[in-house]
Amino acid sequence: MRWLRAYRAAWLPGDLAAGLIVTVLVIPQSLAYAVLAGLPPQMGLYASILPLVAYALFGTSMTLAVGPVAILSLMTATALAPLAAPGTPEYLALAVLLAALSGAMLAAFAALRLGFIAQFLSQPVVAGFLSGAAILIIASQLRPLLGIPAGGGPFELDPVTAAIGVTTLGFLWAARAFVPGLAGRLAPMVAIVAATALTAGLALDVRVVGDVPAGLPALAVPVPTWQAVQTLWLPALLISLVGFVESISVARSLGGKRGERIAPDRELLGLGAANLASAASGGFPVTGSFARSVVNFAAGAHTPLSGVVSALVMAGVLAGLTGALYFLPHAVLAATIIVAVSSLIEWHVLRETWRYDRGDAAALLATALGVLALGVEEGVIVGVALSLGLILWRASRPRIAVLGRIPGTEHFRNVERHEAETVPGLLALRVDESLFFGNAAAVQAGVEQALAARPGTRRLLLILSAVNHIDATALAMLTELERDLAGRGVTLYLAEVKGPLMDRLAPTELGQRLRERIFLSAHQACLALGAAG
C-alpha cells in the first residue's frame, strides 16, 4: 500500500491507459481460461476483478497483472476431473474451494516466511514444465477449435466451426508476427468482436458461449470440509507452488527493469490474498499472468492502480455487457488459448541449456516428458525430484585434481591444464566438492588412485580451497585415511582450510593429529615441505 500514500498525479495517465489496455486483453483470456478449466466463462470474469484489488493491497510488484492463467486452468481441470463432471455445481464448488485452499496455503507460507521455496524449481524444470503443459493445453483445444465432438475422429470436424477457428488462429498468429508492440496485443479482442458479430449476423450454427449471468455472485467465504481438504491439498499445494514461481519470475524480470525490489514473502501474501478474494467472489485459482503483466508494463503502468482500473472496467462489463458475449464462438476462445500458450514452448531455452549443461537439459526434457506422459502434477514432482537428484549426483562424483605451482606466482593449478611445477615426493591434490556422506567413499578411492599412480609419494597435501564443509561421515573417512596413510609411510598435510571449517576441525581427533601439518596456503605448504624434503 506504500504506493498509494506516495502516489503522484503524473502517474495517473499511464495507470489509466494500462488498466484499459489490459482489460481488452483480459476479457478474451479470462473467458478462454475458464472454459479450459472446465468452468462456465463468467467464472473467468469473476477471477479477474477482486483478485486484482487484493493483490494491489498486499503485493509488492508495481506491474504484475493477476488473474486466470492457462497453466493453473489446466492444473485445475486435471485436479477436479476425477472428482466431478466439468460444469456441474459440485465441480464449480470444488474449483472455488481449490482457490480458497491455495490462497490459505500461500498466506500460511507468507506467515512462515517460506518465500525461498520458489528457489527449488530450477529454470530448466520450469521451462520443461511450461512446455509440456503448453503442449497438453494445445492438444486439448484442437476439438473446440475444429468443432470435433467428444469421442469423434479428425474427419468429424464441423466445417463452419473449423473455418472460424482456423481463420482466427491465422489472424492471431499473423498479428503476433507482423504487428509489433501494443497494437498486436489488441488482436484477440478484435477477433472476438468480429467473430461474435459474424456469428450473430449470419446466424451461424456453431457452439457459442451463450447466456452469461450478469453481476458478481454474492460474496461468500467458502469453508472447505475436512474431506475436501484431504482430496485437494496436493493439487492446491502444486497450484500454489507453480503459480508462485510463475508469478515471481514475471514480477522479478519486470521489476528488475525499473530497479524495483520484489520481496518473495510479501509476494506470497499478495497471491494468497488474491486467491482468497477469487474464492470469495466465485472464481478459481489465479496468479500473475506473464502476457498481461508485460502488456501492463509496456502500456505505462506505474502502480497497481492500473489493476484497480482494470477491475472496475471488468466489473462494469460484468454488470451490463454480458449479453454481448452470447454469440462468441468457442472456436475463437480455443484459438486465443493456442496462440497464448504456444509462446510458453521455448525451444531456444532447450537449445541453449543443452549447449551449456547436458544435465540441466536432461532435467528440462524429463520434466516436459513427465508432464506429457504422467500428468501435470506428476510432472512438477518429477522435475523437482530430478533437479535435486542432479545436484546430489554431481556432488557425489567430485573432481580431484593434481596441482602444481604456476611458475613465477604463488598460485596452484591443475597440472593437466597448466604448465605447473611440482615438488618431488609431494602430491598436491585439490578436491572440488564439499565432503559429505555421499562422496566420502569416492574421495577416498580417488585419493588412493592418485597415490597409486605416483608410487614415490611420501607426502600428500590436500588443498581444501573448494571444500566448504566436511560432515561427520567424511570426517570419519579422513580420520581413517590419515591413519591408513601413516601406516604406509605417507604423511598427510592440509592447506587452504577455510576459517569456519578450521574451527570445527581443530578440536577433533583428526584436527589434533594434524595440528602442525595445516598450512595457510598451498604455496607455504610447498615451501615448507619442499625445503624439508
Add this chain to the structure above:
Amino acid sequence: MRWLRAYRAAWLPGDLAAGLIVTVLVIPQSLAYAVLAGLPPQMGLYASILPLVAYALFGTSMTLAVGPVAILSLMTATALAPLAAPGTPEYLALAVLLAALSGAMLAAFAALRLGFIAQFLSQPVVAGFLSGAAILIIASQLRPLLGIPAGGGPFELDPVTAAIGVTTLGFLWAARAFVPGLAGRLAPMVAIVAATALTAGLALDVRVVGDVPAGLPALAVPVPTWQAVQTLWLPALLISLVGFVESISVARSLGGKRGERIAPDRELLGLGAANLASAASGGFPVTGSFARSVVNFAAGAHTPLSGVVSALVMAGVLAGLTGALYFLPHAVLAATIIVAVSSLIEWHVLRETWRYDRGDAAALLATALGVLALGVEEGVIVGVALSLGLILWRASRPRIAVLGRIPGTEHFRNVERHEAETVPGLLALRVDESLFFGNAAAVQAGVEQALAARPGTRRLLLILSAVNHIDATALAMLTELERDLAGRGVTLYLAEVKGPLMDRLAPTELGQRLRERIFLSAHQACLALGAAG
C-alpha cells in the same frame, strides 16, 4: 573364490579355531533372533548354515560372519506383522519369501553395479537408526524376559521366569564388562547350557523352546507370487539396504585393519547369494553380523573357510543335537538379545556428532525418533530424506566472504578473520558454494548486501575458487547481475575460475561479455585492477 586357490596351510589353524568359536556365539544368537522375528527357533539355525557357504563363494570380505542379525529380525517382524499371525505357516512362508526377494534385489543391484547406494545412508543416520531399532528391540524383549503374558501389566510377571531372565542378564552384562576378549564372548553359550540344565533338572515351569525338528528342510526355491511381490517389495528393499550398509561397514572396518579391499558391488553379490541360500534352505533375511564378525576376526580367521567350518558344525548340531534345546528358556534368549543390541546404542557417537556438527546430530536424533515414533521402515526413509535435505539446505545458504591479501603473500583470505589488505574501490568476494538454482537468489542477495555495505565500490571481483559448478539457473542470475551492475557503474570481474567451469562459461553470453575480465588468480586481478584504479 580367489582365497581358496591361494590357500596356505598356515591359515588352517586360525580358520578352524575361529569357525568353532563363532559357532558357539551363533547358536544362542540365531535361536534368539529367529524368535525376535516371530519365527520358530530352528529357522535361525537354518539361516546360519548355507548363507555362510554362499557368502564364502561370492563375497569379498575374508572375515565377515553372515547370518541372522537383530535389526533384520526386527524389520522382518515389522514387515510381516500386518500380513499374517507370527508362527503360522503363512507367516513362515512370507519370511522365506522376504529373504528370496531381498536376495534377488541384492543380486540385481550387484548386476547394475549399484554398490554406491550404500553411500546414501550417512553415518549419523545409520547410528540413529541402529539406536532407535535397538531400543524397540529391548522393549519387545521385556515381556519374555520377565514372563509377562501378552496384554499383561508389569505386576503379572512370572517370578521364576523373571529370576532366570534377570540373572542371565546380569551374568551376560558382567561377562561383557569384566571378562575381556574372546572368553567373554562365550558367556551366552555358558548361560544357555546352565539355564537349560537347571530348567530340565529342577523341572521348572517356564516357557521353553520345546521341540526343535532335526535336520534341514528340503531345499526348495521359493517363487514369490505377484501379490507377494507387491506387498513385500518395500520391506525387502529396506531390509536389503539396511543389511548391505550394516554389512559393508563391518567388512570395511575389519578389512581396513589388514589392508584388504572390499568391493561394494561384489559385496552386494555375496549378500544376495547368502539371502537366496537362506530362502532355499527355509531361512529368513541375513546379513553380516557385527558381533560375530569381530569375534571371527579376533579369533584368527584368515579366510571364509572359518565360515564354512562354522556352517558344518551348525549342520551337525541341527542333525543330532536339537533335542538338547528342549528345556532352553525363552527368558535366556531375551537376555541374550538385550545384551547384544544394547551395544548398538552409541551415546558417544551422538555426543561427538553433536560437538562436531549440530545438523548431523539432528539427523541422528530425528532418525532415532522416527524409528521409535513412526516405525522401523519409516525411520530409514526419514533418515535418508533428512540427510539429503540437510545437504541441500546447507548448499542453499552459501557463505560469502570479503577477501583481502595476507601481507607479504599472494594469498587472499576473509578480512574478518585475518589481517588482510584491500584495494580501494575494489570489492573481492568469495562465494563458498557451487552456484545452482537453490542458492542463485541467495547469492544475488548476498552480493547486493555486500555492495550496499561498501558504497564506494566501482569494481566487484568474484573469486570462484570454491565454486565447482554453475548451473543454468545460476548462469542466468550471473548474466542478469552483470548487466544490472554495469547499469549502476560497477564492473564485474572473475578470478580463479576452475578449468572445466571456464570451458563451459567461455561460449556463453556472460563468458563473451567478461572475456577480458577473467583473471587466473585473485592476486593477478588485484595487481591489474589496483594499478588501473
